[in-house]
Amino acid sequence: MKQIALLRGINVGGHRKVAMPALKQAFEALGLSDVQTYIQSGNVVFGGEADRADLEAAIERAFGFPVPVILRSAGxxxxxxxxxxxxxxxxxxxxxxxxxxxxxxxxxxxxxxxxxxxxxxxxxxxxxxxxxxxxxxxxxxxxxxxxxxxxxxxxxxxxxxxxxxxxxxxxxx
Known part of the structure; x- marks a missing residue:
């Protein structure tokens, strides 16, 4: 199942910098598949099951600061x-x-x-x-x-x- 994750408030005005290749790696480390990012504002499409809390925890581990995530299924x-x-x-x-x-x-x-x-x-x-x-x-x-x-x-x-x-x-x- 494809899901879409939207990160809030990253890469704005040089603050809360999140590199898209590292973000992709953080998602892949959760066992998610077909991870793709789109532009620098924190848009991620991926296959597999993940919940918001898991994604937020993985992002905080990878980047050292909390990032709120809104998650929607492809449907x-x-x-x-x-x-x-x-x-x-x-x-x-x-x-x-x-x-x-x-x-x-x-x-x-x-x-x-x-x-x-x-x-x-x-x-x-x-x-x-x-x-x-x-x-x-x-x-x-x-x-x-x-x-x-x-x-x-x-x-x-x-x-x-x-x-x-x-x-x-x-x-x-």
Whole structure:
């Protein structure tokens, strides 16, 4: 079974540096197969069974600092692609649609904090443990901040979402 692991907060501004070859080795040391990394933001596709705690422990052993991980199966990944409420925008420009995965259920207060943001032209839709963002002026210009939810989050643009699906052998349409 293929799984997709997303690491949060690595290789940002020269902090919490994680080399992708060493990350691949840490996953392989757990007995995982077909380990592939994608870009430097901590995206890993692999075969085999692993849970979040095992992955986080292996990463901390390898790099000396804790790194939160959000884990989804290939089947879950396919579902979140099919559930995208912004398919036309994603097809037009995958850098304007983002997927924020939630590590836990947000509280109503957290959702209210996100709703209270004057986000201008930006839109967001929550579907289960996923927040879909459409930022027509780019995420860097957006006032939307999923961290307001008060739970572990990690965000990837739609291009990355599709690339990870392809790496995992998941249909994207």
């Amino acid at each position: 879950e990944w396919q579902h979140l692609i099919m559930d995208n409420p912004y398919p036309e925008q994603a097809a037009a420009d995958g850098s304007k649609v983002h997927l924020t995965l939630l590590g836990a259920e947000p509280t109503e207060a957290g959702l209210d904090a996100l709703r209270a943001i004057d986000s201008g032209a930006d839109e967001w839709t929550r579907r289960g443990s996923v927040l879909y963002l459409y930022t027509p002026n780019g995420l860097g210009q957006s006032k939307l901040n999923p961290d307001k939810l008060g739970v572990l989050t990690t965000t990837r643009n739609w291009r990355t979402v599709i690339k990870l699906a392809e790496m995992a052998g998941v249909a994207t349409s």
